[in-house]
Amino acid sequence: MKKFAKLLVLALVVTALAAIFAIPSSAAEGPVVFVATAGTGEGKTPDAPIGNAEGYAPDDKTKYKDNALLRALNSIRETGGTVVIVGPTIVDNADARTGTPNATPSEFQYSTPSVARDQRPTITITSVYGGVDYRKAENGGAKLVFDHAACPVANIRMKHPAVWKDLNIEYKYDRSYTSAYNKDGIMSPFYILCDYQTAVFDTGIECTSVEVITDENGQKQEIAGEYYPGIVGGSRTSDQDLDTNVTIKSGRWSFAIAGSHGHSTTYHATVGGNANLTIEGGKIDQVWGTGAPHRAFSNVKGNVNINVTGGEIGDFVLTNGEVYTGPGINVTITDPAKLTGIIHHSPIEGEILPEVTATVNGQPYKAPTPEETTAPEGTDAPVTQAPATTQAPATTKAPATTAAPDATDDAKEEGGNTTLIIIIVVAAVVIIGAVVVTLIIVKKKKK
Numbered sequence: 001m002k003k004f005a006k007l008l009v010l011a012l013v014v015t016a017l018a019a020i021f022a023i024p025s026s027a028a029e030g031p032v033v034f035v036a037t038a039g040t041g042e043g044k045t046p047d048a049p050i051g052n053a054e055g056y057a058p059d060d061k062t063k064y065k066d067n068a069l070l071r072a073l074n075s076i077r078e079t080g081g082t083v084v085i086v087g088p089t090i091v092d093n094a095d096a097r098t099g100t101p102n103a104t105p106s107e108f109q110y111s112t113p114s115v116a117r118d119q120r121p122t123i124t125i126t127s128v129y130g131g132v133d134y135r136k137a138e139n140g141g142a143k144l145v146f147d148h149a150a151c152p153v154a155n156i157r158m159k160h161p162a163v164w165k166d167l168n169i170e171y172k173y174d175r176s177y178t179s180a181y182n183k184d185g186i187m188s189p190f191y192i193l194c195d196y197q198t199a200v201f202d203t204g205i206e207c208t209s210v211e212v213i214t215d216e217n218g219q220k221q222e223i224a225g226e227y228y229p230g231i232v233g234g235s236r237t238s239d240q241d242l243d244t245n246v247t248i249k250s251g252r253w254s255f256a257i258a259g260s261h262g263h264s265t266t267y268h269a270t271v272g273g274n275a276n277l278t279i280e281g282g283k284i285d286q287v288w289g290t291g292a293p294h295r296a297f298s299n300v301k302g303n304v305n306i307n308v309t310g311g312e313i314g315d316f317v318l319t320n321g322e323v324y325t326g327p328g329i330n331v332t333i334t335d336p337a338k339l340t341g342i343i344h345h346s347p348i349e350g351e352i353l354p355e356v357t358a359t360v361n362g363q364p365y366k367a368p369t370p371e372e373t374t375a376p377e378g379t380d381a382p383v384t385q386a387p388a389t390t391q392a393p394a395t396t397k398a399p400a401t402t403a404a405p406d407a408t409d410d411a412k413e414e415g416g417n418t419t420l421i422i423i424i425v426v427a428a429v430v431i432i433g434a435v436v437v438t439l440i441i442v443k444k445k446k447k
Contacts, residue, residue, distance in 0.1 A: 030080040030121060032129065035072045036087030036140065040064070043072060046086045046134070050075075067092055069144075073110040073123070080121025080160065084129040085167065087140040092150035107193070107236070109157035117196070117242075120160045128166035128204070135168050143168035146190045146229055149212065154236065155193040162194070165202035169251070171229050172222075174212040189254045191230035191261070196242040196271075201231065203281070205251035228252045228285075234260030234271045234298070241272030243302070248311070249281045257288040258306055260298040268297035275300045279308040279337070286341075287313055289329055291320040304329040308337040315341035318356060331358040331365070343367060 033043040033050060040055030041048025050071050056063045063071075069091055072083045091108060113120050127134045127142040134142035144167060146156075171190060192199075209225030231253055233244030248256060258277035262268020268291075275289065287306060291298035303326055304318065318329050333339055343365050345353045358365035 030082065031076055032082045032084060033072045033075055034084045034086050035068050035089050036085070036142070037068050037090050038087055039068060043075065046084070046132070046140075049086050067108075070108070070110055076123060077111060077113045077159070078115070080123055082124045082126065082129065084134065085125070085127045085142045085144055086134040087142050088145060089143070090145045090147055090150055091156060092147065107155055107157045108151060108153050110159065112159055120197070122161040122163060123158075124163045124165070126164070126166045127168065133166070135166070143170050145170045145172060147172040148190060149174055153190075155191045155232070157193040157195055157236075158197055158199065159195060161198040163200045163202055164192075164205060165200075166204035167206075169205065169207045169229060170210060171207065171225070171227065172210040172212060173225060173227055174220075176214065189227045189230050191232050191255075193232050193236060193261075194244065194246055195235055195238070196233070196240050196244055198245045199231070199233070199247070201246075201248045201251055201282070203250050205249075205282070207252035209252075228254045230255040230257070232257045232259075232261045233275060233277060235269035236261060237269055239270045239272065243273035244271055244275045244277075246276070247278040247280065248284070251282045253282065253284045255286045255288055255292075256284050257291060258304050259288075259290040259300045261291050262297035270298060271300040271302065274302035275304045277306045279306070279313065280310045283312045285314045287316050288320065289316070289318040290324050300324060300326050302326050306331045308333045308339075310337050312338045312340060316343040316358075318343070318345045324355075327355070329356045331356070333358075333360045333365075335361055 034041075034046045034048075035043060036049040036051050038053045039049030039051025040053050041050065043050035049068075051068045052064045052066055052071075054064045068089055069083070076083070125144075132139055134140045146169065149172070173189075207228050209228050210222050211225035211227075212220055212222055214220050231246060231248065233246040234240070234257075244258060244260075246256065246258070256277060256279070258275035259271045260269035271290075277287070279287070287308075289304040289306065290300045298320065304324075306316070306329075308331075313333075316331060318324075318331070329345075331343060339360065343358050344367060345356055
């Protein structure tokens with residue numbers, strides 16, 4: 001009996017210690033910040049999200065001029081953590097980087113973390129947290145809105161490993177609205193720039209497209225659109241001897257690029273390592289290997305590895321012209337992935353060059369002959385057939401890049417799942433209590 005009691009006490013002590021030491025590990029996931037454009041809070045609770053509405057206290061009157069998402073990302077850039085979209089959140093350029101409401105920064109980006117690139121913590125962006133789905137109308141109708149008219153920039157640039165999941169994304173555009181990234185009749189969809197950081201577009205992402213048109217009376221109205229955001233694994237202007245690593249599990253996208261996406265002979269980026277793209281779900285109009293086919297500036301020095309195991313894909317454009325200098329391009333497609341277009345090596349229509357290995361369900365891909373394809377003009381818009389061979393566009397002056405803003409509103413609170421921590425603490429207290437009772441009983445029996 002005494003031996004059993006000792007073993008019981010030892011087991012309870014070990015269990016209690018395990019529960020106690022589990023608390024820091026759940027808090028170590030980083031802080032949580034809640035965001036909605038209409039918010040006027042500090043983002044510590046869903047009821048007081050960070051926003052840019054004119055409802056802040058007088059001493060905080062400048063906050064409503066700052067973009068809500070920018071403030072949220074800045075607040076956790078050193079610690080990592082979770083950004084929870086709890087209401088409609090517009091990615092606008094109200095002080096996106098320059099402090100000027102009508103400014104047009106070249107990129108929507110937050111401040112660079114102080115730690116080295118390979119040591120940066122992960123940021124998760126979602127609308128489902130703590131058992132609540134904020135996408136539901138009764139919970140706030142949360143969505144992330146990319147509006148070219150509100151923020152006519154090329155992209156949102158991430159500087160951390162990122163996980164996007166359980167999120168509604170709305171892309172809104174106006175063909176008549178021109179900017180440095182939407183002109184000369186070429187639509188350039190807004191894209192998420194992963195910047196050589198590991199990026200996972202996880203399950204639960206739903207993308208919608210809204211086109212704004214002006215009728216004969218000058219009134220604007222919104223109709224269902226045909227363009228969606230894009231995803232870029234590398235950079236827009238920065239050469240790095242690094243790999244890109246992007247995984248797509250859901251969402252609707254105009255394009256996904258394994259490499260980088262330059263827009264002139266001056267502003268482009270070369271991936272010094274391998275460009276890796278994994279597609280497990282979602283729907284993508286075009287998958288590009290080294291970059292946009294109509295802007296043949298960005299290169300990949302390593303392998304281009306594209307593995308598709310699910311989802312629906314239109315066309316593959318494996319190189320953006322003849323600039324690829326790497327050892328090989330590997331494309332693997334297996335069921336239940338659906339290929340609705342063709343795989344081709346720009347600018348040669350329908351031809352797979354020797355350095356390309358493409359297989360569909362284990363069999364070598366047989367490209368259609370040029371007679372079997374029709375080549376539309378090369379544009380940023382999604383295409384469904386092979387693009388025509390085109391000359392690289394003339395070099396144009398890129399918008400000036402402005403400095404990133406200073407860090408503001410750093411999150412001080414400990415993150416993690418508060419409810420889980422409370423449960424663990426209560427369990428630990430109960431277990432320790434049981435240990436004390438057991439010791440008393442054993443002591444009495446000894447007497």
